[in-house]
Amino acid sequence: MVKSLELKTNVNAESLSSEQLITDHIDIWTSAIEQKSSAGRGTSNKFSLYGIKKLRELILELAVRGKLVPQHPNDEPASVLLERIVAEKAQLVKEGKLKKQKPLPEVGEDEKPFELSQGWEWSRLSQTGLGSTGKTPSTKQPIFFEGNIPFIGPGQITPAGIILKSDKFLSESGLGHSSEALPDDIFMVCIGGSIGKAAIVVERSGFNQQINCISPIYIISTYLYFALSTYSFYSSVLEKATGSATPIINRGKWEELLVPIPPLEEQHRIVAKVDELMLLCDALEAQTEASIVAHQTLVETLLNALLLPNTTQQTTTNTSNTLADSLEPAFDNSDASSPEPSLTNSFEKAWLRIAEHFDTLFTTAASIDTLKQTILQLAVMGKLVPQNVNDEPAAKLLERIAAEKAQLIKDGKIKKQKPLVDFEGLGEMKKPLPNSWEWIRLADTADLVRGGSPRPAGDPRFYGGDIPFLKVGDITRKSSKFVEGFNSSITEAGLHKTRLIETRTVLLSNSGATLGIPAICTFPATFNDGVAAFVERSQFIFDEYLYLYLSTLSKWFLDIASRGQGQPNLNTDIIKATWFALPPLEEQYRIVAKVDELMALCDQLKARLSDAQTTQLHLTDAIVEQAL
Structure with missing residues (x-):
């Protein structure tokens, strides 16, 4: 590609060195990519081709400094x-x-x-x-x-x-x-x-x-x-x-x-040369963008193969060890050989294909983000950690959860559950699970309630006190699974016009473009009507596993809530009816621990990638400075 685009012209020594500076550093121009903000859903348009942008700037600067084409002594000055x-x-x-x-x-x-x-x-x-x-x-x-x-x-x-x-x-x-x-x-x-x-x-x-x-x-x-x-x-x-x-x-x-x-004659030569080099930039830009898109498509295709459901319900195996054992050395040393599992099923074969090429697949922020989402999906499918035959199966937990809920109704802490709604796409959620798991509804995990906002907004009788008052932004703007703070507060009088939650309550944003994003609040707080809370959560549901499961549903919630609506709004009836994959309680803890471990490794890989990208940007700037 590069050789075919190199420019063959007769120029003096100074302009030749400038042109070589462009063609000899093609790898720098095309690999210097600036990462944009990772806020929001999806991965499109989250990078800019910084190197090619700087190359375009350099071409223009060289052009107007007389360093791009030769000067001819016979030109009229x-x-x-x-x-x-x-x-x-x-x-x-x-x-x-x-x-x-x-x-x-x-x-x-x-x-x-x-x-x-x-x-x-x-x-x-x-x-x-x-x-x-x-x-x-x-x-x-x-x-x-x-x-x-x-x-x-x-x-x-x-x-x-x-x-x-x-x-x-x-x-x-x-x-x-x-x-x-x-x-x-x-x-x-x-x-x-x-x-x-x-x-x-x-x-x-x-x-x-x-x-x-x-x-x-x-x-x-x-x-x-x-x-x-x-x-x-x-x-x-x-x-x-x-x-x-x-x-x-x-x-x-x-x-x-x-x-x-x-001189006027040189202006003509400059325009012709700049047009020629800008076409080169266009070609490099198109090639680089196509390469990035193709790379991401390959990553998604390979990772999606891990998510294909089995035709029969899974049995207790150590299949998930294949993922964990292969992933960790791949982070530690890209040249290390991944363990070769016994290829007993399609999942193991799919993971082996990824593990063998890990160091070339996960080289962009988008690919690492996709890997993180895949890890979450595998976790709630029972494919991330091995099942233990000694764990109390989820079927037994169902009996305990039912008894627990009956007691809460008897004590007047929650109301008797109304019939759950049905809607398009709900049944498609249920995929094959390990034998020790069960499908239940989110309504079975806790009592789901929506917050409230004291009216009128900003009334000093209700606002400005010492009680934290959470809004959607407090749930969605965070770098971890936990709510990191609050920007509003209410008074004791305002407390009677909203809801108070206890520590370690799982919350879910339910309005606007950022609906469907969960968080765990580690301090007592109140919250507005753009947030739903899982209160009176069952003691047989680990709050961090519930958070993890909800994290896999964020896009699904947004798609469901957006159907036929201008402003997406996720009502509590939809949330309550949503299916929830329930593992044994002991496995819930193992899943969360493994996810945390792998997410930390992904973050380390992303940090190293960011450092490498920063170095590339600095190198690009240094080349431009040297040329000028």
Whole structure:
């Protein structure tokens, strides 16, 4: 791939070294990947190709510093080109087409950001063409917006320099009360978070006051666009901008910014070379993204093979040892040989395929996250730890749980359970389990209640006291299985308008886009109506196993609750009716211990991966710095 994309040109020594810097470090550009936030569900769009992004920036910087293509001594120098622009402007003033402009200060030596190649010149931006600032016609005149001339705002200009289709159009009279841009003019956003975004105009347009425009004279528009798109120019924009929260650069300061101008013939060579190298970047980007997607698909396919149910109910075996014993040495030493199990069933064969290639499969944050989810699924299928014939089977626990619940009803602590609802997809949950396990409902594990919020919200009679008051964000924003704190509290008066839970209560978010996420609260607290609590939990259900099981249902809960609804809401009837895989009590503890152990190993692997990625990013930055 790399060899086929290498560029074969005759260049001088300096430009050759720059080009080799690009092609000789392809592995760095493609492997430097920046991980984004892991918040939310799924794994899509959680990385950026940092190396290729920096490569694009480097190409533009080399281009405007005269280091990308050779200089030719016979090229007409840029100084002559600038004199021609001055003469053209003078003629426009003479013809009354342009107002006489104030003289600009000479470019001082201390202003020049870097040395230019022979034949190049530094120029103020306004010296390269005619500048203008946008204007919005009065919306009180509907006729101004009844034409077909696109009216452009910052939202239509993308970071990639593309002008998106406008949803507003001006009439000729509307354009007369706006500012006009013609093809090959250059837009730049000059205010707000998108300050510095630039694009070449492709059709006659109007534009608003958040955009400045330059109409080049005797300068190739594409070259000038490249120059305005460099990180060095963007830095100069920010340096001259005022305001920190909302930066803005006025037209006067914008037009005084410096732009490196090469001879006209070299501009053509630069544009051709940049276009060629950007196509290389496009190819590398597509190849890298395809590789990442294919890698993740392979990981998911192999891991999903572990989750295939057996055709008959499992018997007590030590199959789960295959996973644990193979996984641990794979974390400790990627070159270590995994134990070879006796291949007695499809599960063991599937795991052996993964264990043999562990060090090449789990090399991304997404693949490790998928592995963690698979571990959870295996845990609640009875495939993570071995069953022990001496454990009291779950069938016996059912009798104890029933007696326990009858006593709670008799004591008035809970109400008699109503008939459970049925809904689409419920029956599909039940898969084959080990012989010692049983399927029960979540309603059998505890009494499920929803919280409440004192009204009116913020009333000082109810809020601001010493009693913790949990909201959905307190449940979902955590780095472990436990609630890590709270942002609201209530008074004793507010306590009568909500619910109080004891320590180690399992909670479940049940509204909004983050519904279906569980947490264990280790302190007494109250909670709002966006949270459900498993109170009066059976002593035969380990709270951390219940948490673990609920963690495997998060996406399922969201899908069920979202059906036919704009705002997902998970009602308690759905939660109560949901099936729950009940292992023997002793096995519940073994499962949780093994999951904790393997999750810690996954986190260690992820931390090492993060360190390696950080090193790659620093290496990429070092190469760019060296080149410039």
